[in-house]
Amino acid sequence: MKNNRNTSSFGLGLAFGLFSSVVLLNTAQASSQDLLKAANPAINKQYVRAEFGKLQNKPFNPNDPRKKLLIIGDSQAQDFVNSANEHQYFKGYQVRTRHIPAKCQPFLGDPARSGVESRDKAFCANVETLSKSQKQIEKADVVIIAALWREWAVSQLPQTIKNLNLAATQKLVVLGRKSFGKISLRHYLRMSEEKRKALRNPINQKFLMANQQLKQRLPPHMFVDQYALICGQGQKTCPVFTPKGELISFDGGHLTKQGASYVGERIFRSAALAQLK
Numbered sequence: 549m550k551n552n553r554n555t556s557s558f559g560l561g562l563a564f565g566l567f568s569s570v571v572l573l574n575t576a577q578a579s580s581q582d583l584l585k586a587a588n589p590a591i592n593k594q595y596v597r598a599e600f601g602k603l604q605n606k607p608f609n610p611n612d613p614r615k616k617l618l619i620i621g622d623s624q625a626q627d628f629v630n631s632a633n634e635h636q637y638f639k640g641y642q643v644r645t646r647h648i649p650a651k652c653q654p655f656l657g658d659p660a661r662s663g664v665e666s667r668d669k670a671f672c673a674n675v676e677t678l679s680k681s682q683k684q685i686e687k688a689d690v691v692i693i694a695a696l697w698r699e700w701a702v703s704q705l706p707q708t709i710k711n712l713n714l715a716a717t718q719k720l721v722v723l724g725r726k727s728f729g730k731i732s733l734r735h736y737l738r739m740s741e742e743k744r745k746a747l748r749n750p751i752n753q754k755f756l757m758a759n760q761q762l763k764q765r766l767p768p769h770m771f772v773d774q775y776a777l778i779c780g781q782g783q784k785t786c787p788v789f790t791p792k793g794e795l796i797s798f799d800g801g802h803l804t805k806q807g808a809s810y811v812g813e814r815i816f817r818s819a820a821l822a823q824l825k
Contacts (some may be wrong), residue, residue, distance in 0.1 A: 578767045580737050583795060592798040595805055599633055600626040602773050605676075609688055613794045617641040617824075620681060621723075622650040627803045630724040631812030634805070637825045641690070643667060646681045652694050653701035653803065654678055656711040663700025677694035678708065685712060690824065694723035696801070701760045721820045723768055724759045726774040726811070727751060728786050728797040740791045748785035749800075751775065758786065768819055 585591075600619075608616045617638060619625050629645065630637045648654055652672035655662055659779055663673050676782055678685075685691055691714070695701070701708075705722070714720055729749025736744055759775055779786035789795055796807035801810055 550571075583733070583736060586795040586804050587731070587797060587798045592802065596623060596626050596630065596802050600629045600647070601643050602648055603629075606644050607684070608642055608644060610787065612642050614640060614642045615689040616687055617643045617648065617690040617692070617717060618681075619643065619692045619694070620678070620685075621648055621694040622696055623802060624650075624696050624726070625692075625760050627726075627808065628692070628694045629813075630803060630805070630808040632771075633812045634713060634809040635812050635816070635822075637816055638810065641656065644684065644688075646682075647685065648676050648678070649694070650696040650698075652677065653698055654681075654695050654708065655701050655704055656708045657704055661704055662752055663704075665697065678712070685714075685817045690721070692721045692723065695760065697725055697758050697760055699761075700743075701722055702758055702765070705762070706765055719824075720770055720771060721824075722762065722770055723772045723815075724762050724774050725755050726778060726801075726804070727755055728788060728800050731788070731797060731800045742819075744789045745789045745791060745793050748779075749788055750780065751783075751785075752762060755809050770820055772813055772815055772818045772820050774811075777818060778811055790802075 586797060603619075619629060621628075625645065625647070628644070649672070651668045653666060653715055655664075655677075689713070692710075709720065712720070729751065736747075756775065759773065763771055775783070775786070787796065790806060790810045792806075792811070794806035795804050796810055798804050798807075816822060
């Protein structure tokens, strides 16, 4: 009987061990599948552009009593729309968008001071600009500009803002840069979920410098320091995954749906955006 009990206990232990291994394996496989889906570039690119595109270049509705909010910029502005929408922060506004490609930059001033590269000048002359957006800007109660800022546009920003000639009743918000470093999906698939949650990527020093220049040129009520809010004040690294283990950016610069929710919750704590919710 003793041998039978030992054999039975051993069998139960082995079965439990095998069951636990299968559960862990299935959990790991599910986690990997979720990660692969979250990182799918085709799905994510469509997500980044979709909501911004629905509102692009549409006029404000004069019969809508809600305040008018105009979001201007490149794919960073598209990310911002998603970050707000994931929490319905702008449901009390009429939201419209205008797209200015990153290579052209949000700039309004003497063309001789533009830093647009020679090879891009013809292209930029035929797309949206702040100058072409001015009539709609005049009608907006709130104007938000988000861009993959380049040094020349940052240096010209105070003059650009002056040239916008906004009324005292209008509010302007400028979003700083954001980035999450190089995304290495193959590497992440070999990591445990706990390691993923703790993972941080270094921020490009050039990007940090541009962000610091924006911060120095703009008052706190106008500027959103995304690096400080998302990555931590004074940090030179940014998280790759949310505390729940969800991938924040699929390409290092643009947000997944889960990333947009994570980022939106944090940047709307800023003085510039909190009052808009």
